[in-house]
Amino acid sequence: MRVVMKFGGTSVKDGESILHVANLIKKFEDYEKVVVVSAMAGVTDSLIEAAKKCYKEPSSSFIKLFIAELTKKHYEAISTAVKDPQYQNKAFEVVDKLLDELEKVLMGIGYLGELTRRSEDYIVSFGERLVAPILSSAILSLGVDSVALTGGDAGIITDNNFGRAKPKPEVYNLINSRLDPLLRIKKTTPVITGFIGVTDDGSITTLGRGGSDLTATLIASALNADEVWLWKEVDGVLTTDPKIVPEARLIPEISYQEAMELSHFGAKILHPRAIEPVMRKEIPVRIKNTFNPDAEGTVIMKGADTTKDIVKALSLIEKVAIVNVSGAGFDFAEIMSDVFSRLAKEKVNVIMVAQSSSELNLSIVVDESDIEVAYSALKPLENGVVSVRKMKDIAVVSAVGAGMAGTPGVAGRIFSALGKNGINVIMISQSCSEYNVSFTVSKNEGKEAVRVLHREFELHKSPEEQA
Ligand SMILES: Nc1ncnc2c1ncn2[C@@H]1O[C@H](COP(=O)(O)OP(=O)(O)O)[C@@H](O)[C@H]1O
Numbered sequence: 001m002r003v004v005m006k007f008g009g010t011s012v013k014d015g016e017s018i019l020h021v022a023n024l025i026k027k028f029e030d031y032e033k034v035v036v037v038s039a040m041a042g043v044t045d046s047l048i049e050a051a052k053k054c055y056k057e058p059s060s061s062f063i064k065l066f067i068a069e070l071t072k073k074h075y076e077a078i079s080t081a082v083k084d085p086q087y088q089n090k091a092f093e094v095v096d097k098l099l100d101e102l103e104k105v106l107m108g109i110g111y112l113g114e115l116t117r118r119s120e121d122y123i124v125s126f127g128e129r130l131v132a133p134i135l136s137s138a139i140l141s142l143g144v145d146s147v148a149l150t151g152g153d154a155g156i157i158t159d160n161n162f163g164r165a166k167p168k169p170e171v172y173n174l175i176n177s178r179l180d181p182l183l184r185i186k187k188t189t190p191v192i193t194g195f196i197g198v199t200d201d202g203s204i205t206t207l208g209r210g211g212s213d214l215t216a217t218l219i220a221s222a223l224n225a226d227e228v229w230l231w232k233e234v235d236g237v238l239t240t241d242p243k244i245v246p247e248a249r250l251i252p253e254i255s256y257q258e259a260m261e262l263s264h265f266g267a268k269i270l271h272p273r274a275i276e277p278v279m280r281k282e283i284p285v286r287i288k289n290t291f292n293p294d295a296e297g298t299v300i301m302k303g304a305d306t307t308k309d310i311v312k313a314l315s316l317i318e319k320v321a322i323v324n325v326s327g328a329g330f331d332f333a334e335i336m337s338d339v340f341s342r343l344a345k346e347k348v349n350v351i352m353v354a355q356s357s358s359e360l361n362l363s364i365v366v367d368e369s370d371i372e373v374a375y376s377a378l379k380p381l382e383n384g385v386v387s388v389r390k391m392k393d394i395a396v397v398s399a400v401g402a403g404m405a406g407t408p409g410v411a412g413r414i415f416s417a418l419g420k421n422g423i424n425v426i427m428i429s430q431s432c433s434e435y436n437v438s439f440t441v442s443k444n445e446g447k448e449a450v451r452v453l454h455r456e457f458e459l460h461k462s463p464e465e466q467a
């Protein structure tokens with residue numbers, strides 16, 4: 001059995017957890033395993049903040065303090081998770097070297113007064129680069145052979161769209177040529193930094209927030225793995241985020257298509273691009289709980305969309321905005337093509353689109369972080385007939401489930417439940433696949449909209465018990 005196992009930030013949040021993860025990996029002694037690991041919980045965010053601070057208000061005392069905190073956190077992790085003194089010392093050395101490098105880079109940002117997306121990716125990559133050697137040393141300490149590698153070492157070559165880099169088509173062959181011999185011949189367990197890749201000319205890139213899931217599925221596809229296991233802090237894919245609805249229920253099986261819809265529309269359980277590499281080869285993805293490993297979890301696989309439930313799950317994205325293009329009396333196809341090529345040129349991530357065509361009214365939902373770029377890209381279209389507006393503080397809610405196709409009245413039920421609860425819907429979108437109905441509301445009504453629909457479709461009950 002060949003398995004790629006990915007451990008997210010919450011699974012390696014401290015030394016105890018890393019030791020627990022190392023023991024978990026050891027249990028699968030007879031398997032060929034590749035381990036992918038994220039930065040310790042909170043570290044990626046703190047690196048982003050530190051980079052911004054060094055750029056805006058450079059301060060060497062802040063940098064010293066920041067490096068001291070990171071050193072403490074990772075030293076504590078090593079002391080607890082790496083029991084063998086030989087591997088412990090090596091891990092301390094690696095961490096020292098990396099943090100020395102990070103300190104110099106942060107100083108450099110301050111001196112130069114320049115923070116590019118390229119340098120931001122380089123800084124952010126330290127989170128994962130610090131953890132992989134620690135987890136690898138913890139595994140070695142337990143007597144399991146292991147080697148720590150970066151995403152670049154493993155063959156994850158990307159374009160240079162820093163912050164949201166795309167793996168190149170040749171990654172599959174490259175990963176296979178680099179990792180397959182480690183598994184088959186060296187019989188070792190590689191521990192690979194999730195989330196990061198490298199450009200052809202050697203610059204470190206990141207694959208977008210939550211991108212370690214994508215690292216795992218790319219590797220699984222390249223190595224023709226039997227399964228991918230994504231270890232998280234929840235029992236699996238639930239009917240919605242348990243932080244919004246605590247009684248959310250576990251979904252034992254879900255199809256690739258449904259998982260893609262859910263993650264595209266914000267369910268933080270999975271990176272939106274993670275399904276594509278495994279779907280082509282029909283490799284099942286299991287979501288499992290690191291801290292409850294015996295629970296069955298959720299399996300994402302082909303043909304798992306035939307269950308009875310109409311709405312299977314609900315998702316929410318809270319940090320979005322809308323750019324609206326409206327007007328009359330022009331060629332509709334022409335202006336659509338102009339709008340989308342302008343957005344594509346600026347690499348704006350379009351989440352959802354709705355349009356009415358009697359006169360043009362095109363509403364485009366984008367990440368909150370992209371709204372100014374999107375607005376500036378479309379503003380030149382204004383000409384007295386066409387107008388461009390932006391709306392901030394928006395949330396997108398999506399109801400996902402293959403059962404919606406062919407069940408009449410689902411959209412009616414959704415909007416009447418929202419109306420009865422006084423929630424104002426700003427924009428609606430439903431694709432022909434009928435796998436999801438998505439709509440936007442104001443940001444402060446997003447969570448309530450999810451709760452209302454969870455109750456309306458009785459998602460806390462099993463599909464057989466639902467009305
Ligand atoms: N539908 C959903 N099912 C399960 N978890 C969800 C869902 N939507 C959002 N989440 C959130 O996704 C998180 C995923 O777990 P986490 O361990 O943080 O993953 P990772 O560390 O890999 O990013 C959980 O904290 C949970 O609150």
Ligand SMILES: N[C@@H](CC(=O)OP(=O)(O)O)C(=O)O
Nearest residue numbers: 008009038044209210211212
């Ligand atoms: N550390 C990165 C990548 C990642 O995938 O993390 P996690 O597995 O903890 O979501 C991030 O925070 O975005």
